[in-house]
Amino acid sequence: MSATVERWTTSLRENWRDGTLWPWCLAAVAAACGYGVATVFHPGYLSADSNTQLWQALGDEPVNDWHPPVMALAWRVLIGITGNFSAMAAVQAGLLWGTLWVLARLVWKRTGSRGLSLAVLAVGFAPHIVNLTGVVWKDVHLAYALLAVFAIALTVRDLPPSRVKARWALLVTALLFLVYAALVRKNGVPAVIPVFALLVLAAWPAPGRRRWAAATGVFAAAVLAGGAGVSAATDPLATRVYAVIPVDDLVHVLTPEQVRTAAERAGADADLRDRLVTAAVTCRKRNITSDGYLQCFPQRRPFDVTYLDRRADVIVRMWTQQMPKHWKGYAEYRARVFSKLLFRSNQVFWNGTHVNAGARLHPEARKQPLNDTLRFALQNYVTGSARDLPMLFQGWFWLAVSLVLVLRRRWPGPHSRELRLLGASSLLYILAYLPTAPESNYRYVYWPALAGTVALTLVATAYAARRRAAGPSEAAARPAVPPAGRTPGATPAGPREDAGAAV
Known part of the structure; x- marks a missing residue:
């Protein structure tokens, strides 16, 4: 045993x-x-x-x-x-x-x-x-x-x-x-x-x-x-939830009167027209800069998830008719929301x-x-x-990391191409929020944060491994430096040899 x-x-x-x-x-x-x-x-x-x-x-x-x-x-x-x-x-x-x-x-x-x-x-x-x-x-x-x-x-x-x-x-x-x-x-x-x-x-x-x-x-x-x-x-159930994005643009880019006119021109029913106008007024009054459909748009209780499905076509028509006329305001609004996402992400802890x-x-x-x-x-x-x-916890940092990962041509270790593609995934995901971000929330940059952290860790381990591998070889290739007063190849002398050399 x-x-x-x-x-x-x-x-x-x-x-x-x-x-x-x-x-x-x-x-x-x-x-x-x-x-x-x-x-x-x-x-x-x-x-x-x-x-x-x-x-x-x-x-x-x-x-x-x-x-x-x-x-x-x-x-x-x-x-x-x-x-x-x-x-x-x-x-x-x-x-x-x-x-x-x-x-x-x-x-x-x-x-x-x-x-x-x-x-x-x-x-x-x-x-x-x-x-x-x-x-x-x-x-x-x-x-x-x-x-x-x-x-x-x-x-x-x-x-x-x-x-x-x-x-x-x-x-x-x-x-x-x-x-x-x-x-x-x-x-x-x-x-x-x-x-x-x-x-x-x-x-x-x-x-x-x-x-x-x-x-x-x-x-x-x-x-x-x-x-x-x-x-x-x-x-x-079909909801056509994508319509919340044009709603957000309409109520923040147009004035309440412009929203009313746009709704009538696009053929919106009275209920949708009045709710859009109310949302535009409410967002301005409460200084709400994003997520207009959930924060400003009047909702019934319980929440009707099919409301947009029945009116999405009209909302999209309003957007296509109005945003080209107000392109400057649209660009300014989207830049404002996107910059808030990059620099003021909230909810770092749920x-x-x-x-x-x-x-x-x-x-x-x-x-x-x-x-x-x-x-x-x-x-x-x-x-x-x-x-x-x-x-x-901020989007700008992981946007910068993804850009560096993509733009550098060569990374140490065997996974240089994979790291660049990982950075491209993060970059595209963040940029996709430029025209669509409903609000500022850290969870929207969670994938870039995870991908960037893993990529930086792999890069750091590759650098450390290369230094470890280079250490012994560099030490072996480096010529020995003799102590002061001794020539290369000389062996330490005993007292008699030292004395003889001194004579």
Whole structure:
């Protein structure tokens, strides 16, 4: 028995020294960290949007496409499997930390450094990343799905050619994540495109035109099929929520009298005309500069999500008739909202649960109250970091990071092209908010913040690994410097030799 234990001990020591055990140690650390973060957020922090989707996921309200039906469907499936709505927040934490483990393992394989691989896991504890990990938001789902595709792409690239089955299994998994990302955020498609290109280049380092066309066709077909499948499973009510953007432009660019005239010219009914005029007056009176449909537009109780669906065509007609005439005011207004998003992002920490006026928190959520002790501890960490390191929570910083990632031609390490595409995804996602941002909210730059943090971490680990590798070789190549008074190649002399030399 003692001999067996001794053999096991010897084997473990050898595996520890040669690094065989370290990926499993990283997995254990990632699992423990993910469990800890999930515990802090349990049963999941809900916004008004996610509370609405919880009602839909549980079948207590009909699904509508104001919020992504695919997220409600995914939540419904999780609840059906686990019997608890808190599974969604736990899955979010598990996906993030599982992805970080994959990236940490890749860094370990490339550098052989335990410290650098742990630095990748530390991304999950960064204040601007952990602050939303357990908040059930479509923005979080988009970010984690795209990061998972990035990690899978790097893994596929490093697989030997003989691992054909593993390669295709990973590619199919990444495709599913990409389809989900495209469906879960209506304006997320610009961010998805560079990540899709990254995945194709990982599978085929030099794809030709036919392969690009085939891959693009497969992806487009998968997105269309996925959307059709979600619609068939949920039968969502049509809302045409995109109309909130022209409403915002109209009530902030035009005066109330101009809004009235524009509505009559476009053929709006009296109810829509009066509500638009009231919204324009209210926004000016209360100095509300964005999100006019939800903040200023008169709403009935309960909230009618189909109101815009019946009037979207008229609203779009008003916009197309008026904005070319008021292009200067439109440009100034959009610059104002976008600059606020870049420099004054709010809601760096979501404090638990919230419902809209006139709505109510789902009874299932009320049964599982939040842990206030852990919530306040996390809040102190995040808000203190926002005070001391405000740039981490502001869009301009991550816009600058994405620009640097895209414009630099070469980055250290083997993933220079992947880092540029990751930066392109962040850049396009931020710029897509220039004509569409409804308000200033940190969650709108959460994907650029996550992508930028991961990219900067990988760049830093590559620089550190290069310095470590260059250190011994530079030391070996550097000529030895003899001490003062001694010539190169001379050996230390004893007392007699010294005396003789002195004579």
